[in-house]
Amino acid sequence: MNILLTGGLGFIGFFVSKLILEKGYNLIVVDNLNNYAGKFNIIFKNERLKELISIYNKNKTKNNNYFNFLKLDLTKDLKLLEEEIKKVSKIDITIHLAAYPGVKYSLKYPQKYIKNNIIATQKLLDFINKNELIDKKIVFSSTSSVYDGNKLPFKEDNCITNFLSPYSYTKFCCENMLKTYHKIHKLNVIILRYFTVFGPYNRPDMATFNFFYNLLKSKPIYINGKDISRDFTYVENTALATLNSINLLKDNSNIFEIINIGSDNPIKVIDYVKTIFKVANKETKLIIRDYNPYEMKSTWADITKAKNLLNYNPNTNIEDSLKITFENLKKYIK
Numbered sequence: 001m002n003i004l005l006t007g008g009l010g011f012i013g014f015f016v017s018k019l020i021l022e023k024g025y026n027l028i029v030v031d032n033l034n035n036y037a038g039k040f041n042i043i044f045k046n047e048r049l050k051e052l053i054s055i056y057n058k059n060k061t062k063n064n065n066y067f068n069f070l071k072l073d074l075t076k077d078l079k080l081l082e083e084e085i086k087k088v089s090k091i092d093i094t095i096h097l098a099a100y101p102g103v104k105y106s107l108k109y110p111q112k113y114i115k116n117n118i119i120a121t122q123k124l125l126d127f128i129n130k131n132e133l134i135d136k137k138i139v140f141s142s143t144s145s146v147y148d149g150n151k152l153p154f155k156e157d158n159c160i161t162n163f164l165s166p167y168s169y170t171k172f173c174c175e176n177m178l179k180t181y182h183k184i185h186k187l188n189v190i191i192l193r194y195f196t197v198f199g200p201y202n203r204p205d206m207a208t209f210n211f212f213y214n215l216l217k218s219k220p221i222y223i224n225g226k227d228i229s230r231d232f233t234y235v236e237n238t239a240l241a242t243l244n245s246i247n248l249l250k251d252n253s254n255i256f257e258i259i260n261i262g263s264d265n266p267i268k269v270i271d272y273v274k275t276i277f278k279v280a281n282k283e284t285k286l287i288i289r290d291y292n293p294y295e296m297k298s299t300w301a302d303i304t305k306a307k308n309l310l311n312y313n314p315n316t317n318i319e320d321s322l323k324i325t326f327e328n329l330k331k332y333i334k
């Protein structure tokens with residue numbers, strides 16, 4: 001099995017890469033190593049690459065003998081990618097995680113989201129569609145942010161009409177683009193709507209990283225709204241669901257599915273922070289501010305479909321997962 005993974009040195013991409021290599025598949029990772037979210041992001045991407053090379057060296061066998069990281073911007077010429085694919089003869093499945101993530105940053109720099117989410121996806125889909133070296137099978141990472149305005153828990157067949165940020169409308173635009181490619185060009189598609197992911201090497205612009213950072217630096221922690229809640233999902237669960245999507249794509253032709261990947265266990269952000277205090281055995285000042293107009297007040301995934309189609313069973317305990325996250329992050333937050 002030959003997999004092409006975009007955004008493979010990002011937060012979630014790294015955990016997906018790990019599982020792919022452990023499974024013994026061949027893997028080409030494409031990432032432009034952008035410096036979104038500053039210095040920790042660069043440090044984490046380098047650490048992730050080192051870890052992946054070591055996992056690959058441990059797992060490689062006679063039949064599983066290819067892993068390469070290609071530094072490439074998907075909005076540019078993809079000729080290099082074509083050359084790279086020839087080394088494994090062809091790609092069976094593409095997992096497209098590369099994107100500009102983050103709601104807040106998208107309000108300031110919407111053009112980066114148009115470019116790296118919409119244009120990059122369009123170019124990749126065109127490349128897949130026209131290239132005989134790639135099977136027409138793709139997994140795409142979308143987001144719970146598209147659900148704004150819907151009743152909890154969010155279901156895949158909810159009506160998507162409200163967008164609080166360029167991030168969410170660019171992701172929904174990609175979903176629609178994929179639907180067109182499915183209908184017109186017979187592309188097989190699985191769209192995973194991820195719900196707030198956390199874990200080791202946590203993306204540094206996300207709340208989990210900032211909570212640990214401020215706690216370790218003895219700075220106050222801010223929460224935007226006393227009742228705000230999230231369906232926090234441990235990254236290993238997200239990654240496993242993504243890996244399992246490969247089987248669903250492999251075993252089906254003419255498939256288009258949208259699947260929530262959350263925990264079905266929403267918790268108030270205040271309680272999440274208190275659990276962080278507990279695992280770190282340290283407290284800091286908690287300041288409640290007003291709600292942000294660009295943030296959803298609550299998220300909660302109905303994961304019935306993921307359970308049925310992907311054998312998804314996110315049974316990790318939030319406190320244990322935060323302990324693992326803390327052990328990892330405290331090595332970097334000095």
Ligand SMILES: NC(=O)c1ccc[n+]([C@@H]2O[C@H](COP(=O)([O-])OP(=O)(O)OC[C@H]3O[C@@H](n4cnc5c(N)ncnc54)[C@H](O)[C@@H]3O)[C@@H](O)[C@H]2O)c1
Nearest residue numbers: 007010011012031032033034073074098099141143194197
């Ligand atoms: N982390 C979450 O909670 C979450 C929630 C919902 C959806 N998602 C989606 O999951 C995916 C992965 O998220 P993440 O948290 O790992 O983000 P991330 O920023 O850590 O990873 C994305 C990676 O894509 C790369 N990239 C961006 N633009 C690129 C381009 N033009 N060409 C090549 N590479 C490019 C970046 O360098 C980065 O390493 C994203 O599509 C994101 O929108 C994440």
